Amino acid sequence: MKRASVVAPLLLIGIGALFLARNLYPDLPLVDYLAKYWPLLLVVWGTVRLLEICIWAATSKPLPSIGVSGGEWALVAFLCIFGVSLHTIHGLSGWWPHNGFAGGVNIFGESFEYPLAGEKPCAPAPRVVIENFRGGARITGADTSSVKVTGRKTIRSLEQSDADRADHESPFEIAGDASRVIIRTNQDRVLGPPRLSAEMEITVPKGASIEAHGRNGDFDVSDIAGDVLIVSDNAGVRLQNIGGDARMELRRSGLVRAANVKGMVELKSRGSDVEMEDIGGPVTVTGSYSGLVQFHNLAKPLRYSGVQTELHIERVPGQVRMALNDLTASNLVGPVRLTSRSRDVQISDFTNTLDISVDRGDIDLRPNQTPLARIQAHTRSGDVLLSLPPAAPFTLTASTGVGEAVNDFGPPLTTERERRGGTVRGSVGGGPVVNVQTERGRVSVRKASPDDAPARPVHLPGSSSSLKRIDQ
Amino acid sequence: MTGGSLGFLRAVRGPVMLITLGALLAVDQFGSLSFARTWPALLIIFGMFKLVEYTGART
Numbered sequence: 001m002k003r004a005s006v007v008a009p010l011l012l013i014g015i016g017a018l019f020l021a022r023n024l025y026p027d028l029p030l031v032d033y034l035a036k037y038w039p040l041l042l043v044v045w046g047t048v049r050l051l052e053i054c055i056w057a058a059t060s061k062p063l064p065s066i067g068v069s070g071g072e073w074a075l076v077a078f079l080c081i082f083g084v085s086l087h088t089i090h091g092l093s094g095w096w097p098h099n100g101f102a103g104g105v106n107i108f109g110e111s112f113e114y115p116l117a118g119e120k121p122c123a124p125a126p127r128v129v130i131e132n133f134r135g136g137a138r139i140t141g142a143d144t145s146s147v148k149v150t151g152r153k154t155i156r157s158l159e160q161s162d163a164d165r166a167d168h169e170s171p172f173e174i175a176g177d178a179s180r181v182i183i184r185t186n187q188d189r190v191l192g193p194p195r196l197s198a199e200m201e202i203t204v205p206k207g208a209s210i211e212a213h214g215r216n217g218d219f220d221v222s223d224i225a226g227d228v229l230i231v232s233d234n235a236g237v238r239l240q241n242i243g244g245d246a247r248m249e250l251r252r253s254g255l256v257r258a259a260n261v262k263g264m265v266e267l268k269s270r271g272s273d274v275e276m277e278d279i280g281g282p283v284t285v286t287g288s289y290s291g292l293v294q295f296h297n298l299a300k301p302l303r304y305s306g307v308q309t310e311l312h313i314e315r316v317p318g319q320v321r322m323a324l325n326d327l328t329a330s331n332l333v334g335p336v337r338l339t340s341r342s343r344d345v346q347i348s349d350f351t352n353t354l355d356i357s358v359d360r361g362d363i364d365l366r367p368n369q370t371p372l373a374r375i376q377a378h379t380r381s382g383d384v385l386l387s388l389p390p391a392a393p394f395t396l397t398a399s400t401g402v403g404e405a406v407n408d409f410g411p412p413l414t415t416e417r418e419r420r421g422g423t424v425r426g427s428v429g430g431g432p433v434v435n436v437q438t439e440r441g442r443v444s445v446r447k448a449s450p451d452d453a454p455a456r457p458v459h460l461p462g463s464s465s466s467l468k469r470i471d472q
Numbered sequence: 473m474t475g476g477s478l479g480f481l482r483a484v485r486g487p488v489m490l491i492t493l494g495a496l497l498a499v500d501q502f503g504s505l506s507f508a509r510t511w512p513a514l515l516i517i518f519g520m521f522k523l524v525e526y527t528g529a530r531t
Contacts, residue, residue, distance in 0.1 A: 036501070038497075039494050039495075039497035039498035039500070039501060040494065040498055041494070042490055042491070042493055042494025042497065043490075043491050043494035043495055043498065044494075045490060045494070046487045046488065046489075046490030046491035046492075046493075046494060047487070047491060049486070049487035049490065050484055050487035050488065050491065053480070053483045053484050053487065054484070057480050057483075063479045063480060063482075063483040064483055065479070065482060065483070066482060066483065066485070066486055067482070067483045067484055067485055067486030067487045067488075068486025068487060068489070068490055069486075072486075073486075076490065076493070080497070083497075087501070
């Protein structure tokens with residue numbers, strides 16, 4: 001007798017859940033997860049089937065003649081081809097365990113370590129280039145007239161002889177001249193396993209600028225007056241006290257953190273967390289980020305361009321905090337423009353004009369500062385809450401297509417009920433146009449009370465702790 | 473060996489092979505042992521199943 005397996009319905013549920021998650025959280029990097037963990041799907045599948053057969057055997061039910069049918073093997077083959085090609089496209093080489101490199105943690109084979117050291121005299125403001133690097137580098141500016149490197153190379157291998165050969169094939173060198181110093185680890189000369197990584201402490205003159213090209217690993221740059229350019233396939237970056245511009249082009253990234261950068265900051269990546277604090281120049285962030293994105297004290301315009309979200313703010317004296325599904329900001333200098341597919345938005349304490357357009361999500365606006373400027377907010381589906389200062393002049397239209405319109409502000413605003421929706425409108429002193437609208441949801445207008453004065457900008461969590469040594 | 477346990481062996485052969493395949497591919501991705509080096513493990517496991525079936529059928 002052919003019995004139906006529980007795997008097929010589970011598979012359907014799984015696929016459904018996957019698509020649902022994609023729709024609800026568009027920024028979640030599901031494809032990346034698939035590219036990483038697809039072999040585990042086979043293990044889970046096999047385990048479920050095995051358990052099922054064991055249960056059938058234990059309850060003396062008839063067993064299938066074969067555990068996995070030809071059709072299922074065909075599906076497995078298809079999954080393998082799909083997984084391998086996804087993995088290749090994403091170019092995820094040596095990505096796991098990411099922190100294992102630093103700690104010498106190794107599941108397969110052993111870690112063999114070789115010391116790295118070198119020093120080269122240079123000009124007061126050299127360009128320091130790090131080529132084709134894999135591992136972790138901590139670059140610090142100091143009162144010195146040379147570029148000095150210390151550290152170690154870790155080679156993961158099953159045998160010492162393989163590791164020695166790999167070490168021999170990848171000699172460490174410091175090349176170039178006084179104005180352009182090139183640090184080469186030559187890790188790319190070793191093909192395939194064994195895998196190499198290096199941890200380097202690099203001391204450079206304060207005036208230096210840094211250019212790093214890496215495959216995989218973390219960069220920690222601090223106290224330099226020049227520019228920083230980091231290009232990597234997969235990196236975590238921490239910048240602190242940078243005098244020039246910072247540009248980062250990372251195919252994938254962990255935490256990217258920049259604090260106290262005098263020039264502009266440009267970040268292009270697909271990663272998780274971003275923190276930027278005390279930036280003197282314009283900040284441009286493009287790509288997709290699945291974690292927490294935070295900005296704090298930006299003196300020049302911020303432009304954020306994600307997959308689902310576009311944000312432009314003239315200045316951020318306060319802070320902006322974006323998680324996967326919401327955006328909270330306080331103390332902004334406009335014009336502020338935001339368009340997003342799916343986010344709950346809460347903005348308090350802003351000046352100048354504000355334009356918000358959200359497809360799905362609640363909008364909560366608290367323009368505490370007077371005088372008000374033009375406000376235009378629209379959501380297709382979600383509630384809108386507007387807290388207006390009692391004394392400021394404005395001309396308000398707050399409407400909902402389907403839902404309740406609530407006037408907690410009181411006179412002179414009036415509420416009109418329409419067939420399925422409603423509008424709160426009115427004018428105080430003929431001030432600027434405030435126009436908020438939801439197509440489906442509740443719209444309410446109220447007087448701002450001292451209670452909802454926004455929290456003063458707090459220091460970002462981990463501001464100091466995250467700048468500890470990266471190899472700890 | 474009874475026919476019932478032989479049937480059970482045959483039934484779990486597929487799932488066990490599938491788990492092994494998944495594990496080897498996972499090791500290929502997560503570790504330093506490539507699938508190109510570990511695939512004979514599949515043959516060994518399949519062979520062991522066949523061997524147990526063979527000895528079971530003879531007794």
